[in-house]
Amino acid sequence: MTILNLQIVYLRMISMNRIAIILFLLYVPAFVAFGQPPAQVTTVAPGVMKVASGRAERFSPYSFCSEKPVTAAMSRLPEGKLPFNINDIKITTSERGVLVEIPLDNREQLYGFGLQMGSFNQKGLRKKPIVNDNPSRDLGYSHAPMPFYVSNKGYGILVNTSHYTTFYCGTTAKNTGAVTRNNGRGGNSAEELYRNDGPASGYVAVDIPGVRGIEVYVFEGPELVHVLQRYNLFSGGGALPAMWGLGVKYRVKADFTQQQVGKMAAYFRANAMPCDVLGLEPKWQTAAYSCSYVWNEDFFPSHDKFIDTMRSKGFHINLWEHAFVNPRSPLYAPLKKKSGDYLVWNGLVPDFADSSARQLFAAYHKATFVSKGISGFKMDECDNSNLATGSATWSFPEHSRFPSGIDGEQMHQVFGVLYQKTVFQIYKALNTRTFLDVRASNAFASSYPASLYSDTYDHHEYIQMISNAGFSGLLWSPEVRESKSIADLMRRSQTAVLSAQTLYNSWYLQHPPWLQINIGKNNKNELMDNAKAVEADVRKLLDFRMSLVPYLYSAFAVYHTQGIPPFRALVVDYPDDEKIFNIDDEYMIGEGILAAPLTADSDARKVYLPAGNWYEFNTRKKYAGGREYIIKTGYTDLPVFIKEGTILPLAEPVQYIGPDTRFELTCYVYGDQAKPAYLFEDDGVTFAFEKGKYNNVILSYGNGKGAVTRKGNYAGERFRVKKWEVVR
Known part of the structure; x- marks a missing residue:
């Protein structure tokens, strides 16, 4: 003008x-x-503010969040205070789009951006949290990217956009006209010359091309854990899966028939190998790429009876699928005008941004599968073909258009979340809980009981992603597939046992990987000479997983009601300990367990223990915190440490978790001044707990004896304490 x-x-x-x-x-x-007018700042929930400028995006991540903030729990958190003035967040609109600048102190450490692989502490990096089927080093491409980061100084920033966005995490310096000194770098190598090793620039710059306005959500602390609590509670509270979902899941070979699946089920029960869920891979349906969602009668001639038979033996059935609809599918005609203008594997891409398209997809799945007893789904291929490879072109293009008005770029970013929402609401409407597998996710998905997985297979990165998932309201499955050695198999199994979902994915293996690690020999029915010995070692680890279920289930209940991630990086609990800032291969499980998984590279590893005293679980040796140790852990031992003052309830292992399973507990008391522990007790399978039908089981120890107190409205009894044991 x-x-x-x-x-x-x-x-x-x-x-x-x-x-x-x-x-x-x-x-x-x-x-x-x-x-443009100045940005508007409003308080949208206790400790959560929104900074808005210009025209808000119609298809933003929060626009699809149907869960209401848990404001009562948020209001009970300590009052937060930002380390900067919220009015110092600058939003500028130009012909390019929107630039957001958030203050950043040189001493801050930044984490998050979703399920990141190849990076942990994001300070000093350029991050592009873009959905991609092959996470790319430290750039930010991921199955579950998220425009959300947190600071150890006690705040979180969520840029509410579904567009491809770049975050410059203190990496850029503006031309202010002032004279700057040479960095004094003396080396001549390319790595030395191009490395950005200067201090933070004083801000995080967020580049969002192609938009005319933006909303920025600011989550206050005061501590990092409170930031995560506010985010998860603002998203509707953390997920509380069905209790059986915390057992063991085993996915059978892709071309297994009904009879072969039955034989595999019989193997688990005959050999006392714990297993709650059997996953069926693509051949269960008549067409898989794209999907028909119709039972393959040649492979499963009596599928309804098969489901009932498996259920009677304690197995839940999980079905693999993706959301691209084959022309032969009964869903094709109803969804044809409610799908995008490009096909994937000759199948429709449903417009999940449209609630009527979601309802059509859900209604069919409810009538055909869920009402017949299917307990969950593996929702595959909902990310994007690899953007780092020119030949990877299987998914729909970014210029796709959908009837709702959303474009392909935005749809890629939110497709996994909307897929979860579509399927989860089937179970919620039927008052039946589940635990799903999903290939992609994004912001505000905390309330969905779905665990992510990946086709990548680097073990250290799998461990790292357990820590990273906790910054973003996500759950991660470091699944076990093939192994290059017995050591590799056992170390991967230990990590799987110490994660949100213990999953063995044998979709291309005739036999479980512990019977033959070589793929070719496995599929030729040539088992290892020591197969039974390895099987016994794996059984010990799986038994420990089943022993841990009451503790894990209660940690998930805390996640649901208080927003504290059940699996989280050490920096969440110890944000001021500089020695922890870059530790990505240790993490907390609940309040009292520190896990430090090993890979096959060594039988020993360095472990840093934070402040306080800690007990090695296997040896019961006591260690002083604030120091590093070299720890050796055998294949059947668990690489975990217990925090002094913890009461750890461990159950007698069971082969599966049924509606009437009662856990017989031994309570281990670590140290002389143990704090009370809490178990969450309900039916484990319905949403009755949301109406108050649950118990808090309080475990306390003093004067040489333990006590159990129940408070609540649940009439059943899932936990019974058999004995107490003090560890000093």
């Missing part, structure tokens, strides 16, 4: 009310200087 145009407008306003003229004149300088 030119000065001449402003004068003309001013003359036309001469006859206006004097107050209006004054307001106009006050507004004009800001409009001319910045090209």
Whole structure:
């Protein structure tokens, strides 16, 4: 707007009310200087503020969040205080799009951006949290990217966009006209010359091309754990899966028939190998790429009876699928006009941004599968073909258009979340809980009981992603597939046991990997000479998993009601310990367990223990915190440490978790001054707990004896304490 145009407008306003003229004149300088009105700051929930400027995105991540904030729990958190003035968050709109600048202190450490692989502490990096089927080093491409980061200084920033976005995490320096000194770098190698090793620039710059406005959600602490609590509670509370979902899941070979699946089920029970869920891979349906969602009668001639038979033996059935609809599917005609303008594997891409498309997809799945006893789904291929490879072109393009108005770029970013929402609401409507597998996710998905997985297979990265998932309201499955050695198999099994979901994915193996690690020999029915010995070692680890279920289930209940992630990086609990800032291969499980998994590279590893005293679980040896140790752990031992003051309830292992399973507990008391422990007790399979039908089981120890107190409205009894044992 030119000065001449402003004068003309001013003359036309001469006859206006004097107050209006004054307001106009006050507004004009800001409009001319910045090209837009100032950002608006509002409080949207206790400890959560929204900074908004311009036109908000119609298809933002939060626009699809149907769960209401748990404001009562949020209001009970300590009052937070930002380390900067919220008005110092700058939002600038230009022809390119929107630039957001958030203050950043040189001493801050940044984490998050979703399920990141190849990086942990994100300070000093350029991050592009874009959905991709092959996470790419430390750039930010991921199955579950998220425009959300947190600081150890006690705040979190979520940029509410579904567009491809770049975060410069203290990596850029503006030309202010001031004279800057040479960095003094003396080396001549390319790595030395191009490395950005200067201090933080004073802000995080967020580049969002192609938008005309933005909303920025700011989550206050005061501590990092409180930030995560506020985010998860703002998203509707953390997920509380069905109790059986915390057992063991085993996915059978892709071309197994009904009879072969039955034989595999019989193997587990005959050999006392714990297993709650059997997953069926693509051949269960008549077409898989794209999907028909119709039972393959040649492979499963009596599928309904098969489901009932498996259920009677304690197995839940999980079905693999993806959301691209084959022309032969009964869903094709209803969804044809409610899908995008491009096909994937000759199948429709449903417009999940449209609630009517979600309802059609859900209604069919409810009638055909869920009402017949299917307990969950593996929702595959909902990410994107690899953006780092020119030949990877299987998914729909970014310029796709959908009837709702969303484009392909935005749809890629939210497709996994909307897929979860579509399927989860089937179970919620039927008052039946589940635990799903999903290939992609994004922001505000904390309330969905779905665990992510990946086709990548680097073990250290799998461990790292357990820590990273906790920053973003996500769950991660470091699944076990093939192994290069017995050591590799056992170390991967230990990590799987110490994660949100213990999963063996044998979709291309005739036999379980512990009977033959070599793929070729496995599929030729040539088992290892020591197969039974390895099987026995794996059984010990799986038994420990089943022993841990009451503790894990209660940690998930805390996640649901208080927002504290059940699996989280050490920096969440110890944000001021500089020695922890970059530790990505240790993490907390609940309040009292520190896990430090090993890979096959060594039988020993360095472990840093935070402040306080800790007990090695296997040896019961006591260690002082604030120090590093070299720890050796055998294949059948668990690489965990127990925090002093913890009461750890461990159950007698069971082969599966049924509706009437009662856990017989031994309570281990670590140290002389143990804090009370809490178990969450309900039916484990319905949402009755949301109506108050649950118990808090309080475990306390003092004066040489333990006590159990129940408070609540659940009439059943899932936990019974058999004995107490003190560890000093």
